[in-house]
Amino acid sequence: MQLRGTGVGAGIAIGPVLRMADPLPEPSELTSDRSPQDEWVRGREALAATAADLAARGATAGGTAKDVLEAQALMAADPSLGTEVENRVMAGATAERAVFEAFAGYRDLLTGMGGYLAERAADLDDVSQRVRAHLAGVPAPGVPSxxxxxxxxxxxxxxxxxxxxxxxxxxxxxxxxxxxxxHTAILAREKSLVAVVGVASAWSLADGDRVIVDAGRDTVVAAPTPDELTDAEHRIAERAATAAAPIEPGRLSDGTPVPLLANLGSADGAAEAVRLGAEGVGLFRTEFLFLDADRAPTVDEQRSEYVRLLEAFPGRKVVVRVLDAGADKPLSFVNDDAEPNPALGLRGIRALRAAEPVLRDQLTALAQAEAETSAELQVMAPMVATVEETRYFADLAHELGIRVAGVMVETPAAALIADRVLAIAEFASIGTNDLTQYTMAADRLLGTVAGLQDPWHPAVLRLIGEVGAAGAKAGKSVGVCGEAAADPLLAVVLVGLGVTSLSMSPSAIADVRASLLGYDRADAERLARAALAAEGAAEARQAVRIAVEAPSA
Incomplete structure (x- = not known):
């Protein structure tokens, strides 16, 4: 029996099922037998212990996970949430009930705001569970061992x-x-973990059931036959051989170069990216320098970090995205206005224009860092939607010493006028996560519409094709730096749509490199046409798989 979902990467695994325990139940509304002061001591200690535990987990995990876990630790230590818990305890509630109600109140408030805040709302549930488990003296609901x-x-x-x-x-x-x-998909990809997400019928699997988890085929095979097991074991061995093969530059089978670059969130991951075969950096997120701060870092503070990054890639391309503030990354010194729909508000280049000194300092620091190193620095603006925004950024970047200035294409507007945008910008990089969100009008962080957040959708692919065609006509590079680039089969389709480089989590590079080597340019264009002709995302995947098996015309 095959269960279908969305595979993360192309890995395969075989093993027995073990289901994760359900979360803690809602605590009783009965008043406490303890004094309010004693209950508040219990609550305060549980909040502090949970914050410390999450921070320690983050320090151990590193990478993207470190940022996520540190954000959760800050939630547990948030003074306003602590005050909410204290107020409820002083009114007679148990610490367990007070924590449940305080976190639930914030969760409901943030869920209605969408975007980044909705994501934080989901994390609030997890923190609440951990605090209440500490209070009850039981292990936090989590992964069995x-x-x-x-x-x-x-x-x-x-x-x-x-x-x-x-x-x-x-x-x-x-x-x-x-x-x-x-989050599960992104972190699984970063850890090279075989995963299939969004499997609606997965809860029908019982503990002990033997399954094949096939991310490359988007399936979970329950009660596999001997032939299915043999095929899976053969493909696992093939993947191991591919991973052990010498690292070469990304290319199609006919020699067409397709540079495979790394997405990085700090310079700490540079050495590992190089080890895994990254030919440079296609997206360096600079937010880590700005988040959790009440002021923007100085030019010198930024320059030292940029130098550290660029020195890891001598002679190679390094694409840096300037601060992407707003929406999922609100910063008080850029824009502290409450917005009813922050994903459509003052974010990206819009927010930077409203706080131009922050942008000027960042561009100055980047120009100084490039002058001290031999890397090929390129700098891009996030969330560009108009030709005028493109011109503003390119002119300012050049004025401040940046040699190569480009834009991220994350809005349908920018994709549809890519020819005019690329008449000014020196390159474009497509952020498929946000482009999919805005094309499908589906919040990328909202689980109820996760099925629409799929870059395989022909509407998204058509927009990518518009940018690819504009880049080819203008003789300018068009990269993809969203999660779509890490999908080995979709990567071939993207090249067929005119994309010239792919940037991804370093752990995905080996699979994408191997996939590209199986096709020439004519194949890639044929697969792209098959995807574009489909009605939806699932149909596009299936059409491409059928086209892979069909002989070339």
């Missing part, structure tokens, strides 16, 4: 659980909820 390898089946995984999975035990992850850009 049976002492042998298993396939974890869960409704979804919290960032804390995903970030600290024991890969010696967890062979693969299958979730009922989530989409290709969910």
């Amino acid at each position: 049976p002492g042998h390898p298993f396939v974890l089946v869960a409704r979804d995984l919290s960032p804390a659980d995903t970030a600290t999975l024991d890969l010696a035990q967890v062979s693969a992850v299958v979730t009922v909820d989530g989409g290709p850009t969910s």
